[in-house]
Amino acid sequence: MTAAARSPDLPAQPRRRVGCALKHDERGAVSAELVIATPLLLLLIMGVIQFALWEHAEHIASAVAQQGVAVGRLQGETAAGGQAQAQSVLNQLGPSVLADAHITATRTGATTTITVTGRAESIVGVFALPVKAVAVGPDEQFTAAGRGP
DSSP states (O other): OOTTTSOTTSOOOOOOOTTOOOOOOOTTHHHHHHHHHHHHHHHHHHHHHHHHHHHHHHHHHHHHHHHHHHHHTSTTOOHHHHHHHHHHHHHHHOTTTEEEEEEEEEEOSSEEEEEEEEEEOOSSSSOOOEEEEEEEEEOOOOOOTTOOO
8 A cells, every 4th residue: 555545544554674573562661660679779778877877886885885994994993983984975975876775884803894785776666786885994003113913
């Protein structure tokens, strides 16, 4: 049928190549991919942020424990003094990052130990990652000149 013989009311037929496979209709494929990929990407980003918060909470707990030992091991100091110093440092560094923090201090005749436990703040609210830091240091003992410990 030639173009002149075709009726003006009929739409033009698309040309098809001989030997090529017919293409499937892919309309909406991008939307389906975004529906699947976007939540996974957001979950990945939230996981990275949660890990960073946990790591930050670990660093805070470690700094609190080390500062508590630095004070608690001084000659004439008590375990309560080390614990009070650790609590003061925790209040300054951010008690919201290290949630439900609990500080314990013990002092024996030779060492002082500060233990900080808690959990990292959760951005999802589903799970809480535990945090624990322990610092131990020898107690200071001054001796007379020329005498060993």
